[in-house]
Amino acid sequence: MHPALQKQIEGKISLSAEQEQLVSNCYKSRQAKKGEILLEKGNVARYLYFVVKGCLRVFLTKDDGSEWTRFLIFEDHFGTAFPSFVQQKPSVAAIQSMEPSELFMINRQDAQMLMKEIPGWETMMRLGLEQDYIASIERIESLITLDAKERYNILMQTQPGLIQRLPGKIIADYLGISQETLSRLKSKK
């Protein structure tokens, strides 16, 4: 099994040799170029991705051509177009690789099989889900209670790496503001 995946599991569950083999077989490796689209809007999200290296962006497109970043997935994190993956229905969001990325991917069936077959696996998934849900709650709070500048300041404090690594236009649509407004915030503050 790939050491990055191993690292996610160790300390949470201990696997037998056969279990480790089972897990290892479920995850397929994949590379993605910068800018490459992994899931197009309208298709079903068949895979949950694990980012070994690089960064994925889950984003929304509107008819006027505007784009909005729903989530960013960095190293050592899992992610996908979650509603589509869970419900196996067409996704309103697309997934794009923001950098040359090294990924592992698992389909829904296999993900469910592992939860059924490996004791503790579902618990591990649930705990991850709890963390993701908490992060999304905090994002909602920041969107309803703070203005653009405050949201940007918090992002700088909590995720400085994100700001250095991604173009400002992506930061802007992640924060729910325009690129121009973000540019002005950066100089004003």
Add this chain to the structure above:
Amino acid sequence: MHPALQKQIEGKISLSAEQEQLVSNCYKSRQAKKGEILLEKGNVARYLYFVVKGCLRVFLTKDDGSEWTRFLIFEDHFGTAFPSFVQQKPSVAAIQSMEPSELFMINRQDAQMLMKEIPGWETMMRLGLEQDYIASIERIESLITLDAKERYNILMQTQPGLIQRLPGKIIADYLGISQETLSRLKSKK
């Protein structure tokens, strides 16, 4: 066991008599008056609530006295100040009963014990969590991609009951807008 709770479980898991007794013992019944505070900001959320009748509001308060509704929990739904409940740390949000409410409550320890002891219970919880997470993702999308009027229109389409049942000021801070703006949206559209 109370029929409303029973209804949540039936079709998902079948419980033995002892298991049913175990579940039943974990849930304590509670009434709450309209306006009553169930959790104050700064305290740890000890309970996950199930709403049999009525409505709970999980909300944030800022120093200037403004309030913002993080979540609303209606009949046949579970909810609490989730980050605090999961991490057992002081809550930034408070919980208030918006109507005379009939509730069941379970503490974190018992909730975890049921997941450990009853086969299928954790799966049921995980599926509920997935749904809540999806709902929160959709709320984020609506906050970053839509303006106030569009958000209000969608809320009217998807949750008309919510709008009839709660005061406009609550609808407004749930949507992340001021009461005055909401009032103007209602007459303009």
Add this chain to the structure above:
DNA sequence: GTGATTTATTGACTATTGTCAATCTTTTTA
């Protein structure tokens, strides 16, 4: 490396939403 493309900044103007205040309506409660 150099041209081409993408990204960032800045100005001018507009649109949306917020704030404050006054008034009106509804609901609660004694």
Add this chain to the structure above:
DNA sequence: TAAAAAGATTGACAATAGTCAATAAATCAC
């Protein structure tokens, strides 16, 4: 039921953020 409290509406104005356009800077591809 009447007084009080809470909620809703409206106007005037301010502030925040968006849009369009031009230019500058950075990055990419060959």
